[in-house]
Amino acid sequence: MENRAAIAQAAVSEFSSRGYHGATIDAIADKAGMSKPNLLYYFPSKEVIYRTVLEQIVEEWLSPLMTLDPAADPVEELRRYITLKMRMSADRPQASRLFASEVLAGAPILKDFLETRLKSLVEEKSAILQGWIDAGKLAPVDPVHLIFMIWATTQHYADFEAQIDAVTGAQSKKPGFNEQASQAVLSILLNGIKPR
Amino acid sequence: MENRAAIAQAAVSEFSSRGYHGATIDAIADKAGMSKPNLLYYFPSKEVIYRTVLEQIVEEWLSPLMTLDPAADPVEELRRYITLKMRMSADRPQASRLFASEVLAGAPILKDFLETRLKSLVEEKSAILQGWIDAGKLAPVDPVHLIFMIWATTQHYADFEAQIDAVTGAQSKKPGFNEQASQAVLSILLNGIKPR
DNA sequence: CAAGATTTTGACCATTTGGTCGAAAGTTTT
DNA sequence: AAAACTTTCGACCAAATGGTCAAAATCTTG
Numbered sequence: 516m517e518n519r520a521a522i523a524q525a526a527v528s529e530f531s532s533r534g535y536h537g538a539t540i541d542a543i544a545d546k547a548g549m550s551k552p553n554l555l556y557y558f559p560s561k562e563v564i565y566r567t568v569l570e571q572i573v574e575e576w577l578s579p580l581m582t583l584d585p586a587a588d589p590v591e592e593l594r595r596y597i598t599l600k601m602r603m604s605a606d607r608p609q610a611s612r613l614f615a616s617e618v619l620a621g622a623p624i625l626k627d628f629l630e631t632r633l634k635s636l637v638e639e640k641s642a643i644l645q646g647w648i649d650a651g652k653l654a655p656v657d658p659v660h661l662i663f664m665i666w667a668t669t670q671h672y673a674d675f676e677a678q679i680d681a682v683t684g685a686q687s688k689k690p691g692f693n694e695q696a697s698q699a700v701l702s703i704l705l706n707g708i709k710p711r
Numbered sequence: 712m713e714n715r716a717a718i719a720q721a722a723v724s725e726f727s728s729r730g731y732h733g734a735t736i737d738a739i740a741d742k743a744g745m746s747k748p749n750l751l752y753y754f755p756s757k758e759v760i761y762r763t764v765l766e767q768i769v770e771e772w773l774s775p776l777m778t779l780d781p782a783a784d785p786v787e788e789l790r791r792y793i794t795l796k797m798r799m800s801a802d803r804p805q806a807s808r809l810f811a812s813e814v815l816a817g818a819p820i821l822k823d824f825l826e827t828r829l830k831s832l833v834e835e836k837s838a839i840l841q842g843w844i845d846a847g848k849l850a851p852v853d854p855v856h857l858i859f860m861i862w863a864t865t866q867h868y869a870d871f872e873a874q875i876d877a878v879t880g881a882q883s884k885k886p887g888f889n890e891q892a893s894q895a896v897l898s899i900l901l902n903g904i905k906p907r
Numbered sequence: 908c909a910a911g912a913t914t915t916t917g918a919c920c921a922t923t924t925g926g927t928c929g930a931a932a933g934t935t936t937t
Numbered sequence: 938a939a940a941a942c943t944t945t946c947g948a949c950c951a952a953a954t955g956g957t958c959a960a961a962a963t964c965t966t967g
Contacts, residue, residue, distance in 0.1 A: 518914090532817060537732035540955065552957080553915050561955065612815050615870070619808050619815070621728060622873040629877030637878050654902065659879065660895030664864050667871070671863030674811070677818040681825030682833050683855065699856030706850065707903030714944090736925065746946045748927080753944095757925065 519557050521547040523571065526564045531613040535565055535620070566624055569617060572610045573628060579603070580662075583640050589647040590705055593665075597701055600669035605693040611673035637662060654710050661708065668700050715753050717743040719767065722760045727805040730812055731761055762820055765813060768806045769824060775799070776858075779836050785843040786901055789861075793897055796865035801889040807869035833858055850906045857904065864896050 525546035529538040540561050544554040558564045579599045584592055604611055617625055637659060644658035672679065672693075679687050686692055721742035725734040736757050740750040754760045775795045780788055800807055813821055833855060840854035868875065868889075875883050882888055 531815075534730040534732055534812070534816065536730055537816075539953085541953095550916050551955090552917085555956065556914070559956095616730070616812070616815055618871050618874045619727075619812055620730060620733075620873075622877065626873070626877060629874055630880075633874070634878050634880070654898070656898050657891065657895045660892055661899065663867060663871075663875065663892075664896065664899060667863045667867030668860050671859060671867075675814050675859075675863070677816075677822070678814045678825055678829070679859065681818065681822060682830050684826075684830070695853065696856055696859075699853045700860065702850070702852050703857065703860060703903035704899065705903075706905075706907070707899035707901075709902075711902070735923085737923095747925090748947085749945050751926065752946095755926095 518547070518549070521549075522554055522557055522564065523568050526568050527572070527609050527613055530565060530568065531609040531616065534616055540564075569613065569624060572614050573625065575607075575610070576603075576614060577633070577636065580636060580640055583643055585643045585646060589644075589652045590709060593708070594701055594705060597665055597669060597704060598697055600665065601672065601693060601697045601700065604669050604671075604673035608673035608676055611670050612676075615670065615674045651710055654708050656708060665704065668704065672696055714743070714745070717745075718750055718753055718760065719764050722764050723768070723805050723809055726761060726764065727809040727812065731816070736760075765809065765820055768810055769821065771803075771806070772799075772810060773829070773832060776832060776836055779839055781839045781842060785840075785848045786905060789904070790897055790901060793861055793865060793900060794893055796861065797868065797889065797893045797896065800865050800867075800869035804869035804872055807866050808872075811866065811870045847906055850904050852904060861900065864900065868892055 522543065525543045526538070528546060529543050533542075538561075540554060541551050543564065544551045547554065558567070579596060583596060617623075618629075622629055640662065641658035644653065644661060647653045648655050648658070672687075676687065683692075687696075718739065721739045722734070724742060725739050729738075734757075736750060737747050739760065740747045743750065754763070775792060779792060813819075814825075818825055836858065837854035840849065840857060843849045844851050844854070868883075872883065879888075883892075
C-alpha cells in the first residue's frame with residue numbers, strides 16, 4: 516500500500532523532530548499529502564502510527580549487530596560493525612532520533628522489546644566478544660559496555676546533529692565529514708580495544 | 712525565592728520525561744505543590760520556564776570542560792574530565808535528558824548558544840588537545856571528534872538509561888555500576904588515545 | 908454501465924491545555 | 938489595626954488537537 520508508506524515516512528519525520536506529543540496528525544497527513552480523516556482511514560490512531568514506525572526502525576537497527584561473526588578477525592569485524600553503524604547514522608538520522616526520543620522518555624512503548632529481544636541479543640553478542648577477549652585477541656573490557664560505547668558514539672552523530680552542526684559550523688553537511696568522523700571513531704575505539 | 716526553585720526542579724523532571732510538548736503547566740505546578748495560576752505568577756509562560764531550566768543546565772554542563780588544564784598530564788587530565796562527566800550523568804540524569812531532548816529536536820532554543828559559546832569553547836579546548844598531540848603525548852586524532860566521543864559515551868549512560876536498565880536487567884541501579892561503567896569507558900578511551 | 912466496494916474529505920465534537928482575571932488569603936508596614 | 942503589598946487560587950476562555958461521521962468521489966467488477 517503506497518499510502519501507508521507515505522504516512523510512515525511523514526510520521527518518522529514529524530515524530531523525530533517534534534517528539535510524540537509535539538507531532539500532530541494534521542501535520543503528518545499534510546506531509547503525506549492527504550487529509551486527516553484519510554490518514555485515519557489507514558491507521559486507527561496516532562499511537563498506532565507511532566508504534567508502527569518505531570517497530571520498523573527497531574528491526575533495522577538490530578540487524579547489523581546480529582551479523583557479528585565469531586570466526587572473523589575481531590578488530591576487522593568490529594571495524595565493519597562500527598563503519599556500518601556510522602553509515603546508518605548518516606543515512607537515516609531521523610530514524611535514529613525517533614528511537615532516541617522514545618528511549619529518552621523512558622521507552623514506554625519499547626520497554627518490553629528492550630527487555631527481551633535486545634537483551635538476549637546483547638547477551639549473545641557479549642559472549643562472542645568475551646570469547647575474543649579470552650583468546651587474547653581483544654583487551655579485557657566489559658563487552659556490554661563496549662557495545663554501549665559503540666552505540667553511543669555512532670548514534671551521537673545522528674542524535675546530536677544539531678549540536679555537531681553548530682560546533683563545527685555546519686562542516687558536517689560537507690561530503691567527507693562522515694568519513695572523517697568514522698576515521699576518528701574507529702581509530703580511538705579500535706586502538707582502545709586492541710590487546711597491548 | 713524558594714518557590715521558583717521548586718518550580719524549576721519540577722519542570723526539569725516533567726520536561727525531561729515527557730518532552731516540551733508532553734509536559735503540562737498543570738503537572739509542573741502539581742509537582743511543585745501549587746496551583747497553575749500560582750506557578751504563572753512566578754513564570755510568565757511555559758516557554759520561559761523551559762528556557763530558564765535549560766540555561767541553568769547548560770551552564771553546569773559547560774563548566775567541567777572549561778577547566779581542562781594544558782599544563783597537566785594529558786591522559787590524567789582526560790581521565791579526570793571523563794570521570795567527572797560520568798559522575799554528572801549518574802547524579803543528574805534528568806538534566807542530561809532534558810538537554811538531549813532539546814538538541815534532538817534541532818536545538819530551537821539553544822541553537823544560538825551552541826553556535827557561539829559552545830563553539831568557541833570547543834575550539835579553545837581542541838587547541839589544547841592538538842598541542843598535546845603535536846607534543847607526541849596523545850595519538851593523532853581529530854580533537855573535535857574526541858570531544859564528541861567523550862560527550863557521547865558519558866551522556867549515553869544518562870540519556871539511554873531506560874535501554875541500559877532493560878539490557879542489563881536493572882543492574883545499573885545497583886551501587887558500583889557507575890564505577891564499572893567508568894572503568895570500561897576510561898579503559899577504552901584512554902587506551903584509544905595513548906600514543907603507541 | 909450499473910451496482911458494489913474502496914478511498915477521500917468537509918464539518919463537527921469532546922477534551923486538553925496554555926493562559927487570564929478577579930477576588931480571597933496572608934504578610935508587611937506605618 | 939488599617940492600609941498596602943504579596944501570594945494563592947477557583948472559575949473561566951480560546952485555541953489546538955485527536956478522533957468521528959456521513960456523504961461524496963473514485964475505482965472495481967459483473
